[in-house]
Amino acid sequence: MALTFPLHRNPAPATDDDVARVLADPGFGDHFTDHMAVATWTKDGGWGADEIRPYGPFQIDPASAVLHYAQEIFEGLKAYRHADGSIHLFRPEANARRFQASAARMMLPQLPVEDFVRAVTELVGVDARWVPGAEGERSLYLRPFMFASEVFLGVRAAQTVTFSVIASPSGPYFTGGVKPVDIWVTDTWARAGVGGTGSAKCGGNYAASLIAQYEGYEHGCSQVLFIEAADKDRVEELGGMNVFLVTSDGRLVTPALTGTILEGITRDSILTVAGELGLVTEERRVTPDELFGGIADGTTVEAFSCGTAAVVTPIGAFKSGAGEWRLPGNGSPTTMAIRDAILDIQYGRVPDTHGWLRRVV
Structure with missing residues (x-):
């Protein structure tokens, strides 16, 4: 039976003045809306106990399986307010399918796509006043997640699991405008x-990336690019984003999905719109020699990373213990054209010819 997420309204919601104050400068992940979606799965009963309820803490037993074996997954997507005041989600079904794939890998129950989408749309609908206006690339960031909540210390797939969606108003990722970032490269x-x-999309991958990311900070870099550490012959992805290269002859190159790379929704969207911008897209193995050599000889003229939070971020240079490879300071015209094309669809500034938007309000 499909979940419906009936509403149990927060008896003490934020005041309109409080919401206005947050939306004026929301930051990222600092503030949360009045409600959250919750459902529970049990081995014997399946999915149930679904509701939209007041935002608040979970009561977690110290023996809850997630605290010991990290059996959890999450997603990230956004709700966008268009100029006419309507609110839309961007490709929520794609996030739902990836959520299912993550669940299968982590031995968690698969939430039906329609239930995932219902949870998100119902939460956005009830907390619509928290969705910022269209100016300044503001949006409502949505974080669906699932974790093993069974109280059990044995090593096996949990038989009780909690699903939830929380929402957080989000300001522009680049408060001072979009600027190229430097990337630390590691094969260690x-x-x-x-x-x-x-x-x-599980937390353990992000935790595993932090040591390299902080190493990058020490070298003036804001993110880290991983080279496959065993054979050291394959570029993979950043700690939290996919990576693209733009060549001088109009190709857009990104590492192929090999099972070690997250299948990004923004990544997939870029591969679609790039063709409409006249680029030839290539998903294939990219070696470190190609990455560094292409920058050195002028074959690679731009590079960027992509993900839900920052959308598209131009890369200024790649750095490693072996040296620095700086891209031309040409303003990244192709990167910015791709970025604008994605944002224009998300914010309703151009027709959605791909059927990616889902109206909520």
Whole structure:
């Protein structure tokens, strides 16, 4: 039976003045709306106990399986307010399918696509006043997640699981405008390995990336790019984003999905719109020699990372212990054209010819 997420309204919601104050400068992940979606799965009963309820803490037993074996997954997507005041989600069904794939890898129950989408749309609908206006790339960030809540210390798939969606108003990722970032490159650390959880959106992958990311901070870099650590012959992805290269002859190149790379929704969207911008897209193995050599000889003229939070971020240089490879300071015209094309669809500034938007309000 499909979940309906009946509403149990927060008896003490934020005041309109409080909401206005948050939306004036929301930051990212600092503030949360009045409600959250919740459902529970049990081995014997399946999915149930679904509701929209007041935002608040979960009561977690110290023996809850997630605290010991990290059996959890999450997603990230946004709701956008268009100029006419309507609110839309961007490709929520794609997030739902990836959520299912992550669940299968982590031995968690698969939430039906329609239930995932219902949870998100119902939450956005009840907390619509928290969706910022269209100006300044503001949006409502949505975080669906699932975790093993069974109280049990044995090593096996949990028989009780909690699903939830929370929402957080989000300001522009770049408060001072979009600027190129420098990326640290490592083949020492790995966020995931062959046969591991790289294609699942689970917290362990992000935790595994932090040591390399902080190493990058020490070298003036804001993110880290991983080279496959065993054979050291394959570029993979950043700690939390996919990576693209733009060549001088009009090709858009990104590492192929090999099971160690997360299948990004923004990544997939870029591959679609790039063709409409006249680019030839290539998903294939990219070696470190190609990455660094292409920048050195002028074959690669731009590079960027992409993900839900920042959308598209131009890369200024790649750095490693072996040296620095700086891209031309040409304003990244192709990167910015791709970025604008994605944002124009999300905010309703151009027709949605792909059927990616889902109206909520």
